[in-house]
Amino acid sequence: MFKRLTLGVTLALALAAGGAQAAGSEGHVEDHAFSFEGPFGSYDQEQLRRGLKVYTEVCSACHGMKFVAIRSLGDEGGPLLSKAEVRAYASEFVEVWDQSLNDGEGDYREALPADHFPKGGNANAPDLSLMAKARAGFHGPAGTGINQLLKGMGGAEYIYSLITGYTGEEKTSAGVTLYENSAYPGGWISMAPPLYGEDVEFADGHKNDLEHLSEDISAFLMWTAEPKLNDRKRAGLLGVLILGFLTLMLFLANKALWRPIKYKKD
Template sequence: MFKRFTIALTFASLLATGGAQAAGGEGYVKDHAFSFEGPFGSYDQDQLRRGLKIYTEVCSSCHGMKFVPIRSLGDEGGPHLSKEEVRVYASDYIEVWDQNLNEGEGDYRAAVPADHFPKSGNANAPDLSLMAKARAGFHGPAGTGINQLVKGMGGSEYILSLLTSYTGEEKTSAGVTLYENTAYPGGWISMGAPLEDEYVEFEDGYPNDLQHLAEDISAFLMWTAEPKLNDRKRAGAVGVLILGFLTLLLYFANKALWRPIKYRKD
């Protein structure tokens, strides 16, 4: 009885954590120089478009992005598809549930730009909308958070490392097949390797080895999690310039106000 309870509890824990075995420490996450990093970094439009293609052809079979409106694919700073491209993408690749169809019983229909991406089709597949912000790739040292200050949170690096760190080893635990992954906390994950070399073809002939595919989808998921990153950085740069100018004005105003007192002759 106790053994069956332990197995059931272990299986429930696997589902709750996305299929990882609880044993082991943090996985190894390698730093990567993405174009959007740093105070002046920005998204690479072509990379985001490739990432969208990878998501559509591979990831969308299990994972949803319910917090991402389809119309945002046309936003400047993102994939920046034309209005017609967004409309065609929505109608050709996405179906949404409409409760008003079929005399109120509901039915699926082709999506329109005003709709959101569907939610995950697999109950155990986490939604990817905010995944790059929900995961931290860098920690410490010793709980200080210095790595995050220097390298950033590392959500996109975590996704990149996860997709490229499968060793090919498998095992079964509590009836669940687990795959060894050196980037995943605990070292074992229930999701098999979703990408491999030449899994997706690009019309422009861009390299489609595993490393490049993983980089593209990681950048795309960073955009879905923070679509206004470019605007935020521009606003921040303007704010810093304004504050710097005001600082100079205050400095010279202070000098002018105190000069008669400082240099007066008693």
């Protein structure tokens, strides 16, 4: 009896924390063509800026990015805000807790570029700093990882599919409202739909339907998780070229060294 009661409590807590998750069940993640994919892909600067706006106006109410420094918004390969824009963004949109204020009791103040994004307003909401690297959108088949080899880890695709995967169906379990989602493992998630379309207006008139907003925030979260992706790809390409050149030189040197012996006349 005690074991059954314990099992029931454990199940209720699991449902409240993350939604009903069927054993071995995986959500459906669509492969999506992002600009940063492939060996020559790179981040779209304007898309990252739009994603930052979506995060600021929608996602930051619950989710934090404590591992991302505000000054990195001005780094090359990212949104590339100017120094003035970074300072303006920090002071206008971000508040951080400073323990040194109010006679050591602490208080909130306007953020500086040197500060990191704060934790989210919802203690149960996961931090989004590394979310695109923490989630694998593609698996298998049969545990081989071939899909990841062909399509990549799929973290950005997982986020995109999760945001666009709500079916509109709801249910209540253990006192928690769950929402049906085709991308979430198990099919039900405790997070309400974060975006509905037209949640954010862009100054350049860019499309702001659900699909485009989801694409923008997914790309932005990929950048927060791997901000040096462009540099890594350039370094990798340079390394491959150098190794290819050295291989060719070694091959020619080997041919030259062995030619007199190989073709020696008796």
